Amino acid sequence: MFEQAPTLMALLSGPEHRFELANPSYRKIVGGRDVLGKTVAEALPDAVEQGFLKLLDEVYQSGRPFRADGIKYAVQPVPGGPINECYVDFVYQPLRGRDGQITGIFVEGADVTDRTIGTELLRESEARYRMLFDAIDQGFCIIEFLDGPHGPASDYVHIEANEAYARHAGIPNVVGQKLREMVPAEADDWVARYGEVLRTGQQIRFEQMLIATGRHLELAAVRVEPPSRRQVAVLFQDVTARKQAEKALRDSEEQFRVFAQTVPNHVWAARPDGLLYWFNNRVSEYAGASSTDLEGVEWTKIVHPDDLKKAAAAWERALTTGAVYETEFRIRRHDGVYRWFLVRAEPVRDEDGTIVNWIGTNTDIEHSRAQAAELANLNATLEQQVQQRTGELMAAEEALRQSQKMEAVGQLTGGIAHDFNNLLAGITGSLELAERRIAQGRVDEAGRYLGAAQGAAKRATALTHRLLAFSRRQTLDPKATDVNRLVVGMDDMIRRTMGPQIAVEVVAAAGLWATLVDPNQLENALLNLCINARDAMPDGGKLTIETANRWMDERAAREREIPPGQYISMCVSDNGAGMPPEVVAKAFDPFFTTKPIGQGTGLGLSMIYGFTRQSGGQTRIYSEVGQGTMVCLYLPRHLGEVFEQGIQAEESAPSLEAAGQTVLVVDDEPLIRLLVVEVLEELGFTAIEAGDGPSGLKILQSDARLDLLITDVGLPGGMNGRQMADAARETRPDLKVLFITGYAENAVVGHGHLEHGMHVMTKPFALEQLTERIKALIEPS
Missing domain, CATH: 3.30.450.20 (PAS domain)
Structure with missing residues (x-):
């Protein structure tokens, strides 16, 4: 025995x-x-x-x-x-x-090695899940249906909710609250909507007023599988401001129309190019035609031939310079008689100064001097009121544009709801099964479920990074890059990816300029474009990668919506199926894809577009059905030393002896500090902690030995991480700094322009990556 x-x-x-x-x-x-x-x-x-x-x-x-x-x-x-x-x-x-x-x-x-490691992995996976859950900017909750006095599944309880729930819904501490206790008067409607999702499994999107708080919400709901859990996940945001802006715009437009119809003058509106599209009743009565018949009519057809040259020249100057248009000429009446008018038009501009339309008035000047003076006074009053109404209209349009930006975020909400909640279901389900197996003593089986949870968390991280790329908020690490060298370095990978049926040709421009760009993100963009081209040529074809130097003058830059100057271009073209104009117009929209369900997220092109715009460049698609597609990335020229890929310190981290070396960790999140300090102590470093910028700076300005500063960028206390690091370098010029940052602090870091010895990592990150980065930054003393 x-x-x-x-x-x-x-x-x-x-x-x-x-x-x-x-x-x-x-x-x-x-x-x-x-x-x-x-x-x-x-x-x-x-x-x-x-x-x-x-x-x-x-x-x-x-x-x-x-x-x-x-x-x-x-x-x-x-x-x-x-x-x-x-x-x-x-x-x-x-x-x-x-x-x-x-x-x-x-x-x-x-x-008990398996049991101990399994418990630690479970704890780490739960922490990552909670970080992802609370990082979502939209309100998010999971509800579980209950049977009650009103019948089966007639009530539900909130079992989980993120921090943004209270911000959007206006209801704090919602976890554990039942619907019929929270909003009894509205309960039947909410139960009916979400109960249908639970019963059918069909995702829904809708808008509804939460009467209890006066918030107008845009919501998306999806069933959490399996149905036996009786749970529904809800993602939502507050769109009250957008609704108010839309109403204000409608009211302002209606007031303008009423006013324009009451004045005796001709009042009209034109598009930026001068094409007339709206008239008041005075114009219709004078022309003897309805407003519909007048739309799109060339104004040159109603101007007296002798006045045409003068009127056209003045209009051309106004269109070119954006100045107020004002001149006198004769306009034909419906009976063929011409009368003299003072024609005046004011440009209406958006917040960028771009003309969006023209508001004009025609004043009859063939009256007596007394009538002319009276009309002049009326015209001045009209101009003042038109300007006032125009200002109100512009303000309302600005509010609407802002609400539309928020609505775009709402569209992302609907797109990510299904994928993200599948990932959450995978994480929570795997953790639950792992917990059961450990409790049952079946430790060997727990690893499979912990691995599944890890995989789902990594896919959620990848989805977050793609969304950050689309929103132009990802943390970039730009370097002066030779794009020709980058393309050549990926040649073998691209050819293997394309397969034998597709011929690959690289046309590299001689003397190609350098560009300041994140080379890893550019490699990802190039690979994504090549894969899209491959999918567009299922029967084989030819793929061409071409680089070139580009001088963008005012016209070319305006067409591409970038500043004039010097750029390099990288274009990927194929001779595949091509795209119709309506598809090209939506190609950069988030979650738009022409691929079958399950074969594409619809974030590839939007991610590339966001990356190039964040890098100061532009992306354009040129396509014709049956002829193929070309996607071009335009990136600004950079004058400076070219970054040599493959020799980064991170890729050849030295062996580390940490005896006597000290690292300062500054982060306002205790969990992040705990994880970083654990890594440092495992490596043998002495770790010092601080929770805000002023506390960290006090340590940095002391006599303590410090070999590395690891800091978040967004810190409380009136001093962010970049400001603290800059202040520390006044007395410690050789101090090495590692920023660990989320998406929003990228601008504070300096748009990627870091000083020598400063590095950046993006949250969330694997602890193994953090370990390797620390090893690379601190050489043995």
């Missing part, structure tokens, strides 16, 4: 703890060493170094048993050889002779 026992057992005799017995399980845990007849000090020097011999002495001398759970034991069977780590539960039980004196110690225990 002793030899076949699955637990580890050994018998030690005497104060020197000499091995009398040791079963196979014990010999296995100590690396298969022959221990019989030897003392612990002779047989297991690694155990002595880790304090186990001291514990044995205490048990032998005191006569009190010792028990420990989950103790780490680093096994080194051969001195100087490899070290294997394991975790054990064990007990040291003193043995007594007939005279009551201690004669030896019985050792009994079990290898």
Whole structure:
């Protein structure tokens, strides 16, 4: 029984703890060493170094048993050889002779390595899930249906909610609250909507007023699988401001129309190019035609031939310069008679100064002097009121544009709801199963579910990074890059990806300028474009990658919506199916895809567009059905030393001896500080913590030795991480700095323009990546 026992057992005799017995399980845990007849000090020097011999002495001398759970034991069977780590539960039980004196110690225990590692992985996965859950800017909750007095599934309780829930819905501390207790008057309507989602599994999007708080919400709901959980996930945002702006715009437009119809003058509106599109009733009466018939009519057809040249020249100057148009000419009446008018038009501009339309008036000047003076006074009043109304209209349009920007975020909400909640379901489900298996003692099976949870969390991180690229908020690491060298370096990968049916040609421009860009993101963009081209040529074809130097004059730059200047272009073209204009117009929209469900997220092109815009450039698509597609990236020229890929310090991190080296960790999130300090202590560093900018700067300005500063960018206390690092370098010019940042602080870091010795990592990150980055930054002292 002793030899076949699955637990580890050994018998030690005497104060020197000499091995009398040791079963196979014990010999296995100590690396298969022959221990019989030897003392612990002779047989297991690694155990002595880790304090186990001291514990044995205490048990032998005191006569009190010792028990420990989950103790780490680093096994080194051969001195100087490899070290294997394991975790054990064990007990040291003193043995007594007939005279009551201690004669030896019985050792009994079990290898619990799988259980311990599984528990740690479970804890880490739960922390990552919570970080992702609370990072969503929109309100998010999971509700679970309950049976009640009103019938089956007639109520629900909020079982989870993120921090943004209260901000958008106006209801704090919602977790644990039942619907009919929160908003009893509205409960039936909400139960009906979400109950249909639970019953059918069909995702819904809708807008509804939350009467209890006066908030107008835009919502998306999806069932959490499996249906037996009776849960629905809801993602929403407050669109009250957009609704108010739309109403204000409608009211302002209606007021303008009423006013324009009451004045005796002709009032009209034109598009930016001068094409007339709206008229008041005075114009219709004068022309003898309806407003519909007048739309799009060339104004040159109603101007007297002798006045046409003067009127056209003045209009051309106004269109070119954006100045007020004002001149006199004769306009034909419906009976063929021409009358003199003073024609005046004011440009209406948006917030960028671009003309969006013209508001004009025609004043009849063929009256007596007295009538002319009266009309002049009326016209001045009209102009003042038109300007006032125009200002109100512009303000309302600005509010509407802002609300439309928010609505675009709402469209993203609907797009990510299904994918993100599938990931959440995968994470929570895997963690739940892992917890059950561990509780059942089936530890070997827990790893599979923990791996699944890790995979889902990584896919959620990738989705977040794609959304940040689309929103132009991702943290970039721009370097002066030779795009030709980058393309050549990816040539083999691209050819393998394309397959034998597609011919790949690279046309590299001689003397190509450098550009300041994140090379890793540019590689991702190029690979995405090549994969899209491959999918557009299912029967094979030709793919061409071409680079060129580009001088953008005012006209070319205006067409591409970029400043004039020098750019480099990288174009990927194919001779595949091509796209119709309506598809090209939507190609950069988030989650728009022409691929079947499950074969594309619709974020690839929007991610590329966001990346190039954030890099100061532009992306354009040129396509024709049946002829193929070309996608061009335009990036600004950079004058400076070219970044050599493949020699980054991160890729050749030195071996590290951390003795005596100290790292300052500054972050207002205790969990982040805990994780970073754990990594540092595992590497052997001394870690100092601070929770805000002023506290961190106080330490930096002290005499303490500091070899590295690791800091978040967004910090409380009136000083962000970049400001703190800059201030510290006044007295520590060689201090190395690692920024760990979320998407919004990229601008504070300096749009990617970091000083020498400053580096950046994006949250969330794997602890292994953090470890390698720290090793790369701190060389042995």
